[in-house]
Amino acid sequence: MSVREFPVDSERAISTLMRLIAVEGTTGHEAAIMAEVAACLKEAGVPASAIKHDDAQKRIPVPTPVGNMIVQLPGTRPGPRRMFSSHVDTVPLCAGAKPVRQATKIVPAGKTALGGDDRTGVAVLVSLVATLLKNKLSYPPLTLLFTVREESGLHGARHVDADMLGDPKFGFNFDGRSASEITIGAVGAQRWECEIFGKAAHAGVAPERGISATAVASLAIADIVRHGWFGRVIHGEHRGTSNVGSLSGPDGGSAGNATNVVTDYVLVKGEARSHDTKFASTIAAAYKAAFRAAATQVCDASGKSAKVKFTNRLDYAPFRLKESSPAIAVARRAVAAIGREPKLKIADGGLDANWFVKHGVPTLTFGAGQNNIHTIEEFVDLSEFVAGCRVAVALATEESA
Ligand SMILES: [Zn+2]
Structure with missing residues (x-):
C-alpha cells in the first residue's frame, strides 16, 4: 500500500x-x-x-x-x-x-x-x-x-x-x-418502560390500605440483578447489557412526593442492548416478567395487588x-x-x-x-x-x- x-x-x-x-x-x-x-x-x-x-x-x-x-x-x-x-x-x-x-x-x-x-x-x-x-x-x-x-x-x-x-x-x-x-x-438496543400502578394511603395511619409502587419497582429490580439480567448480561453464548435509567412520577418528577404517603405510581425506564436483536428482546422480556411477578407480591389489606404496564420497542437494530x-x-x-x-x-x-x-x-x-x-x-x-x-x-x- x-x-x-x-x-x-x-x-x-x-x-x-x-x-x-x-x-x-x-x-x-x-x-x-x-x-x-x-x-x-x-x-x-x-x-x-x-x-x-x-x-x-x-x-x-x-x-x-x-x-x-x-x-x-x-x-x-x-x-x-x-x-x-x-x-x-x-x-x-x-x-x-x-x-x-x-x-x-x-x-x-x-x-x-x-x-x-x-x-x-x-x-x-x-x-x-x-x-x-x-x-x-x-x-x-x-x-x-x-x-x-x-x-x-x-x-x-x-x-x-x-x-x-x-x-x-x-x-x-x-x-x-x-x-x-x-x-x-x-450493537442494537431495546428501550423499555414500565408503569407501576399502586394505591395511595397514609403511610403512618393506614399503610395496609396502600399498594406501594416503589416496593414493586424495588422487588423487580432486585430480582433482575439477582438473576444476572442487569448490567453486563452473559447467558450461555449470548451477550448483552441492560440498565435501569430512571424512576419517576407521572410528570417526570419524583416518584412519590411525601414520606407519609404510600407511593401510588412509578414510571421506570431502561434499555437492553445486544449485537443479537433477539437477545436484546430476551433481556427486555426478563424485565417484563420481573415487574409482573413483583406486582403480585405487593398487596393491600384486602389482597388487591399492584398493576403494571410494560412496553418495549426496538430502539435501533x-x-x-x-x-x-x-x-x-x-x-x-x-x-x-x-x-x-x-x-x-x-x-x-x-x-x-x-x-x-x-x-x-x-x-x-x-x-x-x-x-x-x-x-x-x-x-x-x-x-x-x-x-x-x-x-x-x-x-x-x-x-x-
Ligand atoms: Zn457522537
Missing part, C-alpha cells in the same frame, strides 16, 4: 474545529450550530443552493428545531456516490463549553464536557470540502449529511429523508476517537458489514494511504450508522480525536483529528471503488 500526501491545511481545520465547538448546540437545540456549519461550508466554496435541510424534525417525536442538513456535490469525475456524515448535536453536559487550545489538545475551559463528540466529525467534513475544492482534487459525487438529535436516540439518522441523499453506494461516518479504527458493526464489503476495501486503502494500519472493530454503542445501514447505505464509522466523551475530562487529540481529516480526503479521492 502506498502512503500518499494529502494537502490538508491542518491549522485551518483546527481553527474550524475551535469555531464549531464554541457554538452551543446540545441535542434538540441545533439551529445555531447548523447555521454555523452552513457558513463554514459556504466559506469553503460550497454554493448556498447546494445546502439543504430535510424535514426530519416533523417525524422526530421530541421537539427539534431543524432537520438534518444535506449537501450534494456533483463530483469532478463519474463514479458511485459516497456519503460522509457526522452529528452536530452534543450532550447536555456540553452547555456553555468554551474550547481552549493547548499544545496537542483542545480542552474545555470550565467544568463542562467539550463537544468534540461530534464537532470533530463536523469539522472533518468541512475540512474535506475545503481541501477538495481549494486543491481541485478529483472526486466522485459526494453527499455530506449533518444529523440532529443523535445523542438523544439517533433520531436524525432514523428519520432522515433518504430520497435527498442521492443514492450513495456507501457511507463514511466520523464520530469516534481513532482515525485508523474502522467500525464495521454496532444491530448491524455488521461483511468483511468482503467494497466499502471496507476502500476504507482499508484510505487508512493505509495516510500511513496507518487499519483495524476493524465492532461498537457497543449505537451509531447513526445503525440507521444508515437500515436505509440501505452500508456505512463505516471512523474517529477523529474525540476522547473521554460525555465527561468533564473530555478533550480532542489534535494529531488524531488531523489524521481523521486526512483519512476523509483519502476516502473521498480513492480511485478504485
Whole structure:
C-alpha cells in the first residue's frame, strides 16, 4: 500500500474545529450550530443552493428545531456516490463549553464536557470540502449529511429523508476517537418502560390500605440483578447489557412526593442492548416478567395487588458489514494511504450508522480525536483529528471503488 500526501491545511481545520465547538448546540437545540456549519461550508466554496435541510424534525417525536442538513456535490469525475456524515448535536453536559487550545489538545475551559463528540466529525467534513475544492482534487459525487438529535436516540439518522441523499453506494461516518479504527458493526438496543400502578394511603395511619409502587419497582429490580439480567448480561453464548435509567412520577418528577404517603405510581425506564436483536428482546422480556411477578407480591389489606404496564420497542437494530464489503476495501486503502494500519472493530454503542445501514447505505464509522466523551475530562487529540481529516480526503479521492 502506498502512503500518499494529502494537502490538508491542518491549522485551518483546527481553527474550524475551535469555531464549531464554541457554538452551543446540545441535542434538540441545533439551529445555531447548523447555521454555523452552513457558513463554514459556504466559506469553503460550497454554493448556498447546494445546502439543504430535510424535514426530519416533523417525524422526530421530541421537539427539534431543524432537520438534518444535506449537501450534494456533483463530483469532478463519474463514479458511485459516497456519503460522509457526522452529528452536530452534543450532550447536555456540553452547555456553555468554551474550547481552549493547548499544545496537542483542545480542552474545555470550565467544568463542562467539550463537544468534540461530534464537532470533530463536523469539522472533518468541512475540512474535506475545503481541501477538495481549494486543491481541485478529483472526486466522485459526494453527499455530506449533518444529523440532529443523535445523542438523544439517533433520531436524525432514523428519520432522515433518504430520497435527498442521492443514492450513495456507501457511507463514511466520523464520530469516534481513532482515525485508523474502522467500525464495521454496532450493537442494537431495546428501550423499555414500565408503569407501576399502586394505591395511595397514609403511610403512618393506614399503610395496609396502600399498594406501594416503589416496593414493586424495588422487588423487580432486585430480582433482575439477582438473576444476572442487569448490567453486563452473559447467558450461555449470548451477550448483552441492560440498565435501569430512571424512576419517576407521572410528570417526570419524583416518584412519590411525601414520606407519609404510600407511593401510588412509578414510571421506570431502561434499555437492553445486544449485537443479537433477539437477545436484546430476551433481556427486555426478563424485565417484563420481573415487574409482573413483583406486582403480585405487593398487596393491600384486602389482597388487591399492584398493576403494571410494560412496553418495549426496538430502539435501533444491530448491524455488521461483511468483511468482503467494497466499502471496507476502500476504507482499508484510505487508512493505509495516510500511513496507518487499519483495524476493524465492532461498537457497543449505537451509531447513526445503525440507521444508515437500515436505509440501505452500508456505512463505516471512523474517529477523529474525540476522547473521554460525555465527561468533564473530555478533550480532542489534535494529531488524531488531523489524521481523521486526512483519512476523509483519502476516502473521498480513492480511485478504485
Ligand atoms: Zn457522537
